[in-house]
């Protein structure tokens with residue numbers, strides 16, 4: 001878990017989903033073309049040990065796996081944030097890669113596009129993340145956990161990233177083996193700045 005640790009973010013453009021609460025719509029089409037070497041050079045200047053490859057949806061870019069492998073080869077710890085709708089069977093299984101995969105709940109409007117087989121691929125150093133908007137989302141997340149019994153860490157985050165209390169109380173009441181986490185950057189930099 002790297003929350004709070006200085007991290008270089010690579011935000012790729014493009015995403016096949018359109019979640020109702022998406023807070024990075026600028027990633028659907030904006031951005032500039034960059035080659036892998038140029039990205040690596042920019043990351044090196046930031047002098048962070050951790051790199052987060054996010055989007056949009058990083059795996060929607062055809063060379064994202066090559067970029068990921070180059071980052072891993074250079075010794076970075078990489079967190080790959082992926083939306084649950086992309087196959088993960090070609091991901092390298094190495095210690096310094098953390099796959100952080102969403103399962104989209106019903107309020108996203110995209111829950112029908114999830115690839116549930118991906119959950120089996122996630123191991124102890126990976127994360128399964130539910131963005132929860134309401135009771136229906138929470139109950140849905142509980143059903144998915146009971147059905148697929150993930151071996152990885154399970155994370156609940158409220159839509160908007162800040163209103164933690166109701167969600168934390170539900171998780172405690174239900175004795176769920178899950179972490180309730182905010183989107184830390186929203187506390188530090190506010191809603192306008194999506195790092």
Ligand code: SF4
Pocket residue numbers: 015016017018019021022023024025027055056057083
């Ligand atoms: S997967 Fe992420 S980037 Fe894509 S629409 Fe949903 S919230 Fe936005």
